[in-house]
Amino acid sequence: MMQPNGTAQLREGVGTRITRTQWGQCISMQGATWHHPWFTAAYWWPAQKQWVAVVRPGFLNGRAPCVSTTAERMKSTPSFLAPITAWDGAADIAQAAQLATDDEYAALGPNTQIYVPLYRNPLLTLSFRELGGVDGPIPKYFTRRGVTADSGRRVVSGDVVLHQPRLALTSQISYPTDLVLGSSIVTQTLGERAPASNDTLKVVAMPQINPPENYDPGTGDLVRSYEEQTWDELLIATVFLVSPPHATGNPDGSWIPAVQHALFWNLHWTQPRLQPIPSAAIPGSLSASFSVLAGGAGQLVINSLVASINDMTNEAINITVANSMAGTFWTPTGGGSDSTFPTATTATTDSFGLAKDARNKAKRAAAIASGALIDSLDPTFPYKAVPFALSLLN
Protein backbone atom coordinates (compact mmCIF):
# COMPACT_ATOMS: atom_id res chain seq x y z
CA MET A 1 0.00 0.00 0.00
CA MET A 2 1.24 3.43 -0.88
CA GLN A 3 2.54 5.33 2.09
CA PRO A 4 1.50 8.96 2.52
CA ASN A 5 5.02 9.94 3.57
CA GLY A 6 6.26 9.46 0.04
CA THR A 7 8.14 6.18 0.42
CA ALA A 8 6.89 5.07 -3.00
CA GLN A 9 9.78 6.82 -4.56
CA LEU A 10 11.88 5.69 -7.44
CA ARG A 11 15.51 4.82 -6.86
CA GLU A 12 18.25 5.58 -9.30
CA GLY A 13 19.72 2.66 -11.16
CA VAL A 14 22.72 2.53 -13.47
CA GLY A 15 22.64 5.33 -16.02
CA THR A 16 19.48 6.81 -14.54
CA ARG A 17 18.81 10.14 -12.90
CA ILE A 18 15.75 10.89 -10.81
CA THR A 19 14.60 14.44 -10.12
CA ARG A 20 11.86 14.96 -7.57
CA THR A 21 9.64 17.93 -8.23
CA GLN A 22 6.42 19.26 -6.81
CA TRP A 23 4.68 17.82 -9.85
CA GLY A 24 6.04 14.33 -9.46
CA GLN A 25 9.22 12.42 -10.10
CA CYS A 26 11.13 12.89 -13.30
CA ILE A 27 13.24 10.04 -14.65
CA SER A 28 16.05 10.71 -17.12
CA MET A 29 17.97 7.89 -18.73
CA GLN A 30 21.44 8.71 -19.84
CA GLY A 31 21.79 6.80 -23.07
CA ALA A 32 24.87 6.62 -25.18
CA THR A 33 25.87 9.78 -26.94
CA TRP A 34 24.36 10.52 -30.31
CA HIS A 35 26.33 8.89 -33.07
CA HIS A 36 26.99 11.82 -35.35
CA PRO A 37 27.88 11.45 -39.03
CA TRP A 38 31.41 10.11 -39.45
CA PHE A 39 31.29 8.47 -35.98
CA THR A 40 34.14 5.99 -36.11
CA ALA A 41 34.49 2.82 -34.05
CA ALA A 42 37.62 0.65 -34.01
CA TYR A 43 37.49 -3.14 -33.64
CA TRP A 44 39.95 -6.00 -33.50
CA TRP A 45 39.04 -8.56 -36.17
CA PRO A 46 40.41 -11.82 -34.74
CA ALA A 47 40.03 -13.93 -37.88
CA GLN A 48 42.05 -11.49 -39.97
CA LYS A 49 44.28 -10.35 -37.09
CA GLN A 50 43.64 -6.76 -38.06
CA TRP A 51 42.44 -3.56 -36.47
CA VAL A 52 39.54 -2.28 -38.54
CA ALA A 53 37.20 0.70 -38.36
CA VAL A 54 33.52 1.14 -39.12
CA VAL A 55 32.54 4.69 -40.02
CA ARG A 56 28.95 5.77 -39.52
CA PRO A 57 27.80 7.25 -42.83
CA GLY A 58 28.57 10.87 -43.41
CA PHE A 59 27.78 12.50 -46.72
CA LEU A 60 29.44 14.94 -49.07
CA ASN A 61 27.17 16.84 -51.46
CA GLY A 62 24.52 14.23 -50.68
CA ARG A 63 26.67 11.29 -51.70
CA ALA A 64 27.90 8.48 -49.47
CA PRO A 65 31.66 7.88 -49.66
CA CYS A 66 32.83 4.36 -50.39
CA VAL A 67 35.45 2.05 -48.99
CA SER A 68 37.62 0.05 -51.34
CA THR A 69 37.38 -3.60 -50.36
CA THR A 70 36.93 -7.05 -51.86
CA ALA A 71 33.90 -9.24 -52.35
CA GLU A 72 35.43 -11.92 -50.15
CA ARG A 73 36.01 -9.44 -47.37
CA MET A 74 32.41 -8.21 -47.50
CA LYS A 75 31.12 -11.77 -47.39
CA SER A 76 33.32 -12.75 -44.47
CA THR A 77 32.59 -9.70 -42.33
CA PRO A 78 31.37 -10.96 -38.96
CA SER A 79 28.01 -9.55 -38.00
CA PHE A 80 29.32 -7.99 -34.82
CA LEU A 81 31.59 -5.81 -36.94
CA ALA A 82 28.75 -4.66 -39.19
CA PRO A 83 26.27 -3.37 -36.68
CA ILE A 84 22.79 -2.70 -37.90
CA THR A 85 21.05 -0.75 -35.21
CA ALA A 86 18.01 1.41 -35.00
CA TRP A 87 19.89 4.32 -36.40
CA ASP A 88 17.51 6.97 -37.54
CA GLY A 89 16.47 6.38 -41.08
CA ALA A 90 16.28 2.60 -41.01
CA ALA A 91 12.70 1.99 -42.04
CA ASP A 92 12.90 -1.70 -41.46
CA ILE A 93 15.69 -3.19 -39.41
CA ALA A 94 15.36 -6.60 -41.04
CA GLN A 95 15.64 -5.11 -44.51
CA ALA A 96 18.55 -2.94 -43.45
CA ALA A 97 20.34 -6.01 -42.13
CA GLN A 98 19.61 -7.81 -45.37
CA LEU A 99 21.07 -4.92 -47.29
CA ALA A 100 24.26 -5.13 -45.29
CA THR A 101 24.67 -8.81 -46.07
CA ASP A 102 23.53 -8.48 -49.65
CA ASP A 103 24.21 -11.41 -51.95
CA GLU A 104 25.13 -8.95 -54.66
CA TYR A 105 28.77 -9.91 -54.14
CA ALA A 106 28.20 -13.66 -54.45
CA ALA A 107 28.81 -13.71 -58.19
CA LEU A 108 32.06 -11.78 -57.92
CA GLY A 109 35.47 -13.34 -57.61
CA PRO A 110 36.81 -13.33 -54.06
CA ASN A 111 39.54 -10.80 -54.82
CA THR A 112 37.43 -8.53 -57.01
CA GLN A 113 37.92 -4.97 -55.84
CA ILE A 114 34.64 -3.23 -55.12
CA TYR A 115 33.65 0.14 -53.73
CA VAL A 116 31.06 -0.23 -51.00
CA PRO A 117 29.16 2.81 -49.67
CA LEU A 118 29.45 3.55 -45.97
CA TYR A 119 25.82 2.72 -45.26
CA ARG A 120 26.68 -0.93 -45.93
CA ASN A 121 29.21 -0.94 -43.10
CA PRO A 122 32.36 -1.87 -45.03
CA LEU A 123 35.39 -2.47 -42.86
CA LEU A 124 38.36 -0.18 -43.21
CA THR A 125 41.73 -1.72 -42.44
CA LEU A 126 43.70 0.65 -40.23
CA SER A 127 47.41 1.37 -40.44
CA PHE A 128 49.39 3.03 -37.69
CA ARG A 129 52.43 5.09 -36.78
CA GLU A 130 54.26 4.93 -33.47
CA LEU A 131 53.89 7.95 -31.21
CA GLY A 132 56.41 9.11 -28.65
CA GLY A 133 59.24 9.36 -31.14
CA VAL A 134 59.97 11.06 -34.43
CA ASP A 135 56.37 10.61 -35.62
CA GLY A 136 54.99 12.85 -32.91
CA PRO A 137 54.46 13.04 -29.16
CA ILE A 138 51.97 11.03 -27.14
CA PRO A 139 48.83 13.19 -26.65
CA LYS A 140 48.22 14.61 -23.19
CA TYR A 141 44.99 12.64 -22.99
CA PHE A 142 47.13 9.52 -22.54
CA THR A 143 50.07 10.94 -20.58
CA ARG A 144 47.65 12.27 -17.96
CA ARG A 145 46.50 8.70 -17.53
CA GLY A 146 50.02 7.48 -16.94
CA VAL A 147 50.78 6.29 -20.46
CA THR A 148 54.36 7.42 -20.81
CA ALA A 149 57.58 5.95 -22.13
CA ASP A 150 58.47 5.00 -18.54
CA SER A 151 55.26 3.02 -18.13
CA GLY A 152 56.34 0.55 -20.79
CA ARG A 153 53.16 1.16 -22.75
CA ARG A 154 53.22 2.09 -26.41
CA VAL A 155 50.78 4.33 -28.28
CA VAL A 156 50.15 4.15 -32.02
CA SER A 157 47.76 6.22 -34.10
CA GLY A 158 46.17 6.00 -37.52
CA ASP A 159 44.07 8.49 -39.44
CA VAL A 160 40.74 7.90 -41.15
CA VAL A 161 40.53 10.32 -44.05
CA LEU A 162 37.87 11.53 -46.48
CA HIS A 163 39.22 11.57 -50.03
CA GLN A 164 37.56 13.67 -52.76
CA PRO A 165 39.00 13.59 -56.30
CA ARG A 166 39.17 16.90 -58.16
CA LEU A 167 40.61 18.73 -61.12
CA ALA A 168 44.11 19.98 -60.40
CA LEU A 169 46.09 22.99 -61.54
CA THR A 170 49.18 22.48 -63.65
CA SER A 171 51.79 25.12 -64.30
CA GLN A 172 54.58 25.10 -66.84
CA ILE A 173 57.10 27.87 -67.23
CA SER A 174 59.12 28.33 -70.40
CA TYR A 175 61.62 30.97 -71.40
CA PRO A 176 64.00 31.56 -74.30
CA THR A 177 67.29 29.74 -74.18
CA ASP A 178 69.10 33.07 -74.37
CA LEU A 179 67.29 34.50 -71.40
CA VAL A 180 68.07 38.19 -70.95
CA LEU A 181 66.71 39.57 -67.76
CA GLY A 182 64.68 42.70 -68.24
CA SER A 183 63.76 42.07 -71.86
CA SER A 184 62.91 38.39 -72.36
CA ILE A 185 59.40 37.07 -72.45
CA VAL A 186 58.74 34.24 -70.01
CA THR A 187 55.54 32.29 -70.49
CA GLN A 188 53.64 30.56 -67.73
CA THR A 189 50.90 28.21 -68.90
CA LEU A 190 48.24 27.15 -66.44
CA GLY A 191 46.07 24.17 -67.22
CA GLU A 192 43.90 21.50 -65.65
CA ARG A 193 44.62 17.88 -64.94
CA ALA A 194 41.83 15.38 -64.34
CA PRO A 195 41.96 12.84 -61.51
CA ALA A 196 42.55 9.17 -62.23
CA SER A 197 39.55 7.57 -63.89
CA ASN A 198 39.15 5.01 -61.11
CA ASP A 199 39.42 7.56 -58.31
CA THR A 200 36.21 8.21 -56.41
CA LEU A 201 34.79 9.76 -53.26
CA LYS A 202 36.00 7.40 -50.57
CA VAL A 203 37.21 6.93 -47.03
CA VAL A 204 40.78 5.72 -46.66
CA ALA A 205 43.05 4.87 -43.75
CA MET A 206 46.66 5.94 -43.47
CA PRO A 207 49.20 6.34 -40.67
CA GLN A 208 49.02 10.14 -40.98
CA ILE A 209 47.09 12.45 -43.28
CA ASN A 210 49.27 14.11 -45.87
CA PRO A 211 49.07 17.89 -45.86
CA PRO A 212 48.42 19.48 -49.29
CA GLU A 213 51.57 19.92 -51.26
CA ASN A 214 53.02 23.35 -50.83
CA TYR A 215 54.17 25.18 -53.89
CA ASP A 216 57.93 25.08 -54.00
CA PRO A 217 59.42 26.79 -57.03
CA GLY A 218 62.91 25.60 -56.23
CA THR A 219 65.86 27.93 -56.23
CA GLY A 220 66.26 29.86 -59.40
CA ASP A 221 64.91 27.10 -61.57
CA LEU A 222 62.46 28.72 -63.96
CA VAL A 223 61.92 25.62 -66.05
CA ARG A 224 59.62 23.93 -63.66
CA SER A 225 56.54 21.85 -64.14
CA TYR A 226 54.25 22.02 -61.15
CA GLU A 227 51.11 19.96 -60.65
CA GLU A 228 48.68 20.04 -57.79
CA GLN A 229 47.45 16.78 -56.37
CA THR A 230 44.21 15.63 -57.95
CA TRP A 231 42.33 15.24 -54.70
CA ASP A 232 41.30 17.01 -51.52
CA GLU A 233 41.50 15.22 -48.21
CA LEU A 234 39.97 15.94 -44.83
CA LEU A 235 40.64 14.21 -41.53
CA ILE A 236 37.62 12.29 -40.21
CA ALA A 237 39.09 10.75 -37.08
CA THR A 238 42.28 9.52 -35.49
CA VAL A 239 42.31 6.05 -33.93
CA PHE A 240 44.73 5.54 -31.05
CA LEU A 241 45.78 2.18 -29.67
CA VAL A 242 47.42 1.79 -26.26
CA SER A 243 49.43 -1.35 -25.61
CA PRO A 244 49.66 -3.48 -22.49
CA PRO A 245 52.87 -2.90 -20.51
CA HIS A 246 56.04 -3.95 -22.33
CA ALA A 247 54.27 -5.02 -25.51
CA THR A 248 56.31 -5.71 -28.59
CA GLY A 249 55.37 -6.25 -32.20
CA ASN A 250 52.29 -5.08 -34.05
CA PRO A 251 49.08 -4.10 -32.25
CA ASP A 252 46.74 -7.00 -31.50
CA GLY A 253 43.51 -7.51 -29.64
CA SER A 254 45.12 -6.84 -26.28
CA TRP A 255 45.60 -3.17 -27.15
CA ILE A 256 42.96 -0.62 -26.10
CA PRO A 257 41.40 1.65 -28.76
CA ALA A 258 40.38 5.30 -28.41
CA VAL A 259 39.01 7.54 -31.14
CA GLN A 260 39.34 11.29 -31.57
CA HIS A 261 36.94 12.74 -34.12
CA ALA A 262 37.66 15.74 -36.30
CA LEU A 263 34.46 15.71 -38.33
CA PHE A 264 30.93 15.72 -36.95
CA TRP A 265 28.52 16.93 -39.62
CA ASN A 266 27.76 16.23 -43.26
CA LEU A 267 29.69 18.28 -45.75
CA HIS A 268 29.42 20.24 -48.93
CA TRP A 269 32.35 20.70 -51.24
CA THR A 270 33.13 22.75 -54.30
CA GLN A 271 36.20 23.83 -56.20
CA PRO A 272 36.96 26.93 -58.25
CA ARG A 273 36.98 26.95 -62.01
CA LEU A 274 40.01 28.02 -64.02
CA GLN A 275 38.89 31.33 -65.46
CA PRO A 276 40.28 34.20 -67.52
CA ILE A 277 42.07 36.86 -65.50
CA PRO A 278 40.13 40.15 -65.69
CA SER A 279 42.19 42.72 -67.57
CA ALA A 280 41.95 45.09 -64.62
CA ALA A 281 43.75 42.52 -62.46
CA ILE A 282 46.71 42.09 -64.78
CA PRO A 283 49.82 44.04 -63.77
CA GLY A 284 51.53 46.15 -66.38
CA SER A 285 54.27 43.66 -67.15
CA LEU A 286 51.85 40.79 -67.81
CA SER A 287 49.54 39.81 -70.59
CA ALA A 288 47.16 36.87 -70.37
CA SER A 289 45.08 34.84 -72.81
CA PHE A 290 42.54 32.17 -71.98
CA SER A 291 41.43 29.34 -74.20
CA VAL A 292 38.96 26.53 -73.71
CA LEU A 293 40.35 23.15 -74.63
CA ALA A 294 38.65 19.92 -75.57
CA GLY A 295 36.45 18.51 -72.87
CA GLY A 296 35.77 21.93 -71.40
CA ALA A 297 39.17 22.23 -69.76
CA GLY A 298 40.74 25.63 -69.64
CA GLN A 299 44.20 26.92 -70.37
CA LEU A 300 45.55 30.24 -69.21
CA VAL A 301 48.72 31.58 -70.85
CA ILE A 302 50.50 34.41 -69.05
CA ASN A 303 53.39 36.25 -70.65
CA SER A 304 55.72 38.14 -68.41
CA LEU A 305 58.55 40.51 -69.22
CA VAL A 306 61.03 39.49 -66.59
CA ALA A 307 63.18 41.95 -64.67
CA SER A 308 64.92 39.35 -62.56
CA ILE A 309 64.66 35.70 -61.71
CA ASN A 310 63.30 36.57 -58.29
CA ASP A 311 60.57 38.71 -59.81
CA MET A 312 59.63 35.92 -62.16
CA THR A 313 59.60 33.38 -59.39
CA ASN A 314 57.44 35.55 -57.19
CA GLU A 315 55.01 36.24 -60.01
CA ALA A 316 54.80 32.54 -60.81
CA ILE A 317 54.06 31.70 -57.18
CA ASN A 318 51.43 34.41 -56.87
CA ILE A 319 49.69 33.36 -60.08
CA THR A 320 49.75 29.69 -59.11
CA VAL A 321 48.39 30.31 -55.63
CA ALA A 322 45.71 32.67 -56.95
CA ASN A 323 44.54 30.07 -59.43
CA SER A 324 44.80 27.02 -57.19
CA MET A 325 41.96 24.63 -57.79
CA ALA A 326 41.98 23.19 -54.30
CA GLY A 327 38.44 22.48 -53.18
CA THR A 328 36.67 23.81 -50.12
CA PHE A 329 34.61 21.86 -47.59
CA TRP A 330 31.90 23.31 -45.40
CA THR A 331 28.86 22.31 -43.37
CA PRO A 332 25.55 24.10 -44.02
CA THR A 333 24.55 25.28 -40.55
CA GLY A 334 22.29 28.15 -41.49
CA GLY A 335 24.63 30.37 -39.54
CA GLY A 336 26.34 32.16 -42.38
CA SER A 337 30.10 31.97 -42.54
CA ASP A 338 30.73 31.06 -38.92
CA SER A 339 29.92 27.49 -38.01
CA THR A 340 31.35 27.59 -34.51
CA PHE A 341 28.58 27.09 -32.04
CA PRO A 342 28.66 29.40 -29.02
CA THR A 343 29.38 27.83 -25.66
CA ALA A 344 27.73 28.84 -22.44
CA THR A 345 29.50 31.70 -20.68
CA THR A 346 28.12 30.71 -17.31
CA ALA A 347 27.40 27.39 -15.65
CA THR A 348 24.25 26.65 -13.75
CA THR A 349 23.01 23.73 -11.69
CA ASP A 350 19.36 24.71 -12.06
CA SER A 351 17.22 21.75 -12.98
CA PHE A 352 14.74 23.85 -14.90
CA GLY A 353 14.83 26.38 -17.65
CA LEU A 354 16.18 26.44 -21.13
CA ALA A 355 19.86 26.90 -20.25
CA LYS A 356 20.77 23.33 -21.20
CA ASP A 357 24.21 24.36 -22.40
CA ALA A 358 24.92 26.03 -19.05
CA ARG A 359 23.77 22.89 -17.19
CA ASN A 360 26.04 20.74 -19.32
CA LYS A 361 28.91 23.06 -18.55
CA ALA A 362 28.27 22.74 -14.83
CA LYS A 363 28.04 18.94 -15.07
CA ARG A 364 31.26 18.76 -17.02
CA ALA A 365 33.06 21.00 -14.51
CA ALA A 366 31.80 18.84 -11.64
CA ALA A 367 32.92 15.67 -13.40
CA ILE A 368 36.38 17.05 -13.99
CA ALA A 369 36.61 18.25 -10.38
CA SER A 370 35.68 14.81 -9.08
CA GLY A 371 38.30 13.13 -11.22
CA ALA A 372 35.68 11.10 -13.07
CA LEU A 373 36.50 12.93 -16.25
CA ILE A 374 39.99 14.25 -16.71
CA ASP A 375 39.35 15.37 -20.20
CA SER A 376 38.07 13.81 -23.39
CA LEU A 377 39.28 13.35 -26.91
CA ASP A 378 36.08 14.72 -28.45
CA PRO A 379 34.31 18.01 -27.79
CA THR A 380 30.84 18.03 -26.29
CA PHE A 381 27.68 18.41 -28.34
CA PRO A 382 26.88 20.38 -30.52
CA TYR A 383 30.42 19.87 -31.72
CA LYS A 384 32.03 22.09 -34.31
CA ALA A 385 31.28 22.39 -37.99
CA VAL A 386 33.54 23.14 -40.93
CA PRO A 387 32.98 26.85 -41.66
CA PHE A 388 32.02 28.25 -45.02
CA ALA A 389 34.87 30.04 -46.80
CA LEU A 390 33.68 33.49 -47.84
CA SER A 391 36.34 33.47 -50.56
CA LEU A 392 34.00 31.22 -52.53
CA LEU A 393 31.76 34.22 -53.11
CA ASN A 394 34.49 36.32 -54.73
Added chain:
Amino acid sequence: MTLDDLAAKNRIQPGTGTLIGSTPLGFFVSNPSSGMSFNHPFRPVLVGTDSGAGIRFALGVVDGFEPQIDGQPMSGSSGALPPVLKLQGTSAATKESWALLNVTPNDQGLLDKDSKIEIVHRTSLSTNIGKVGSIPLALIVWKNKLPVMVWPLVFFNLHHIQKTSSTAAPQHFFL
Protein backbone atom coordinates in the same frame (compact mmCIF):
# COMPACT_ATOMS: atom_id res chain seq x y z
CA MET B 1 -3.16 14.73 1.76
CA THR B 2 -5.78 13.09 -0.39
CA LEU B 3 -5.16 10.04 -2.52
CA ASP B 4 -5.36 12.24 -5.61
CA ASP B 5 -2.70 14.54 -4.20
CA LEU B 6 -0.52 11.56 -3.46
CA ALA B 7 -0.98 10.16 -6.94
CA ALA B 8 -0.13 13.51 -8.45
CA LYS B 9 2.97 13.85 -6.32
CA ASN B 10 4.27 10.43 -7.31
CA ARG B 11 3.46 10.75 -10.95
CA ILE B 12 6.46 9.87 -13.06
CA GLN B 13 7.40 12.23 -15.84
CA PRO B 14 9.72 11.55 -18.74
CA GLY B 15 13.03 13.37 -18.54
CA THR B 16 15.79 13.73 -21.06
CA GLY B 17 16.14 10.78 -23.40
CA THR B 18 13.32 8.85 -21.74
CA LEU B 19 10.01 7.53 -22.96
CA ILE B 20 7.35 6.47 -20.48
CA GLY B 21 4.32 4.47 -21.50
CA SER B 22 1.33 3.20 -19.59
CA THR B 23 -0.27 -0.21 -19.95
CA PRO B 24 -2.95 -2.07 -17.98
CA LEU B 25 -0.12 -3.95 -16.29
CA GLY B 26 1.72 -0.83 -15.24
CA PHE B 27 4.06 1.64 -16.83
CA PHE B 28 7.25 1.07 -18.72
CA VAL B 29 10.32 3.19 -19.12
CA SER B 30 12.40 2.96 -22.24
CA ASN B 31 15.52 4.66 -23.39
CA PRO B 32 16.60 5.39 -26.96
CA SER B 33 19.21 3.01 -28.23
CA SER B 34 22.64 4.33 -28.92
CA GLY B 35 22.87 6.33 -32.06
CA MET B 36 19.34 7.65 -32.05
CA SER B 37 19.05 11.05 -33.61
CA PHE B 38 17.33 14.20 -32.44
CA ASN B 39 14.45 16.05 -33.99
CA HIS B 40 16.46 18.43 -36.12
CA PRO B 41 15.17 20.58 -39.00
CA PHE B 42 14.52 18.63 -42.21
CA ARG B 43 14.73 15.32 -40.35
CA PRO B 44 13.28 12.69 -42.72
CA VAL B 45 11.18 9.71 -41.73
CA LEU B 46 10.17 6.97 -44.14
CA VAL B 47 6.44 6.42 -44.19
CA GLY B 48 5.57 2.95 -45.45
CA THR B 49 7.86 0.71 -47.44
CA ASP B 50 5.57 -0.46 -50.22
CA SER B 51 4.61 1.22 -53.48
CA GLY B 52 2.96 4.05 -51.57
CA ALA B 53 6.12 4.89 -49.67
CA GLY B 54 7.02 8.46 -48.96
CA ILE B 55 8.98 10.72 -46.65
CA ARG B 56 7.67 13.09 -44.03
CA PHE B 57 10.02 15.84 -42.84
CA ALA B 58 10.37 17.80 -39.66
CA LEU B 59 9.89 21.48 -40.37
CA GLY B 60 12.92 23.32 -41.68
CA VAL B 61 13.23 26.70 -43.32
CA VAL B 62 15.54 28.36 -45.80
CA ASP B 63 16.13 32.07 -45.22
CA GLY B 64 13.07 31.92 -42.97
CA PHE B 65 10.77 30.62 -45.70
CA GLU B 66 8.93 27.32 -45.41
CA PRO B 67 9.32 24.96 -48.37
CA GLN B 68 6.37 23.26 -50.00
CA ILE B 69 5.67 19.66 -50.90
CA ASP B 70 3.21 19.19 -53.75
CA GLY B 71 2.02 22.78 -53.30
CA GLN B 72 1.39 22.38 -49.57
CA PRO B 73 3.49 23.87 -46.76
CA MET B 74 5.77 21.12 -45.48
CA SER B 75 4.34 21.48 -41.97
CA GLY B 76 0.79 21.08 -43.27
CA SER B 77 -1.91 23.67 -43.71
CA SER B 78 -5.27 24.39 -42.07
CA GLY B 79 -4.81 21.73 -39.47
CA ALA B 80 -3.96 19.05 -42.00
CA LEU B 81 -1.17 16.58 -41.44
CA PRO B 82 2.21 17.47 -42.95
CA PRO B 83 2.26 16.30 -46.57
CA VAL B 84 4.23 13.22 -47.56
CA LEU B 85 6.85 13.45 -50.30
CA LYS B 86 5.94 10.61 -52.66
CA LEU B 87 8.90 8.55 -53.82
CA GLN B 88 8.02 8.33 -57.49
CA GLY B 89 10.09 8.10 -60.63
CA THR B 90 12.31 5.19 -59.63
CA SER B 91 13.01 2.02 -61.58
CA ALA B 92 14.19 -1.50 -60.79
CA ALA B 93 17.76 -0.30 -61.24
CA THR B 94 17.46 2.48 -58.69
CA LYS B 95 19.81 2.01 -55.76
CA GLU B 96 19.83 5.57 -54.46
CA SER B 97 17.56 8.56 -54.81
CA TRP B 98 17.39 11.95 -53.14
CA ALA B 99 14.90 14.37 -51.68
CA LEU B 100 16.04 17.75 -52.98
CA LEU B 101 15.22 21.24 -51.80
CA ASN B 102 14.95 23.38 -54.93
CA VAL B 103 14.86 27.16 -54.72
CA THR B 104 14.29 29.69 -57.50
CA PRO B 105 15.50 33.14 -56.37
CA ASN B 106 14.15 36.40 -57.71
CA ASP B 107 15.97 38.62 -60.22
CA GLN B 108 18.19 39.95 -57.45
CA GLY B 109 19.28 36.43 -56.55
CA LEU B 110 17.37 36.51 -53.27
CA LEU B 111 14.55 34.44 -51.88
CA ASP B 112 11.28 36.20 -51.13
CA LYS B 113 7.75 35.19 -50.29
CA ASP B 114 6.95 34.63 -53.95
CA SER B 115 9.99 32.46 -54.64
CA LYS B 116 9.41 28.85 -55.59
CA ILE B 117 10.80 26.78 -52.71
CA GLU B 118 9.87 23.13 -52.92
CA ILE B 119 11.00 19.67 -51.90
CA VAL B 120 11.06 17.15 -54.73
CA HIS B 121 12.15 13.56 -55.25
CA ARG B 122 14.80 12.81 -57.88
CA THR B 123 17.04 9.90 -58.87
CA SER B 124 19.99 12.18 -59.66
CA LEU B 125 21.62 15.23 -58.16
CA SER B 126 21.75 18.72 -59.65
CA THR B 127 24.86 20.72 -60.49
CA ASN B 128 23.72 23.73 -58.46
CA ILE B 129 24.65 26.03 -61.31
CA GLY B 130 21.85 27.81 -63.16
CA LYS B 131 18.58 29.45 -62.30
CA VAL B 132 17.53 26.88 -59.72
CA GLY B 133 19.57 26.18 -56.60
CA SER B 134 19.36 22.71 -55.12
CA ILE B 135 20.51 20.97 -51.96
CA PRO B 136 19.90 17.30 -51.11
CA LEU B 137 17.97 16.88 -47.86
CA ALA B 138 17.83 13.10 -47.65
CA LEU B 139 19.36 10.05 -49.31
CA ILE B 140 17.02 7.12 -49.89
CA VAL B 141 18.55 3.67 -50.29
CA TRP B 142 16.58 1.18 -52.39
CA LYS B 143 16.59 -2.60 -52.59
CA ASN B 144 14.30 -4.69 -54.78
CA LYS B 145 12.33 -1.59 -55.76
CA LEU B 146 11.62 -0.78 -52.12
CA PRO B 147 13.00 2.11 -50.07
CA VAL B 148 15.01 0.45 -47.30
CA MET B 149 16.41 3.38 -45.40
CA VAL B 150 16.63 7.15 -45.50
CA TRP B 151 19.60 9.15 -44.29
CA PRO B 152 19.36 12.77 -43.17
CA LEU B 153 21.77 15.03 -45.03
CA VAL B 154 20.91 18.37 -43.41
CA PHE B 155 20.66 19.03 -39.67
CA PHE B 156 20.04 22.77 -39.59
CA ASN B 157 17.85 25.44 -41.08
CA LEU B 158 19.48 26.82 -44.18
CA HIS B 159 20.75 30.08 -45.61
CA HIS B 160 20.93 30.50 -49.38
CA ILE B 161 23.35 32.69 -51.33
CA GLN B 162 23.47 33.09 -55.07
CA LYS B 163 26.80 34.03 -56.61
CA THR B 164 26.29 35.97 -59.79
CA SER B 165 28.83 36.58 -62.49
CA SER B 166 28.79 38.42 -65.78
CA THR B 167 30.67 35.59 -67.47
CA ALA B 168 29.12 32.49 -65.92
CA ALA B 169 25.77 31.10 -64.87
CA PRO B 170 24.64 31.78 -61.30
CA GLN B 171 26.06 29.45 -58.66
CA HIS B 172 24.10 28.58 -55.54
CA PHE B 173 25.47 27.98 -52.07
CA PHE B 174 23.62 26.75 -48.99
CA LEU B 175 25.34 27.60 -45.75
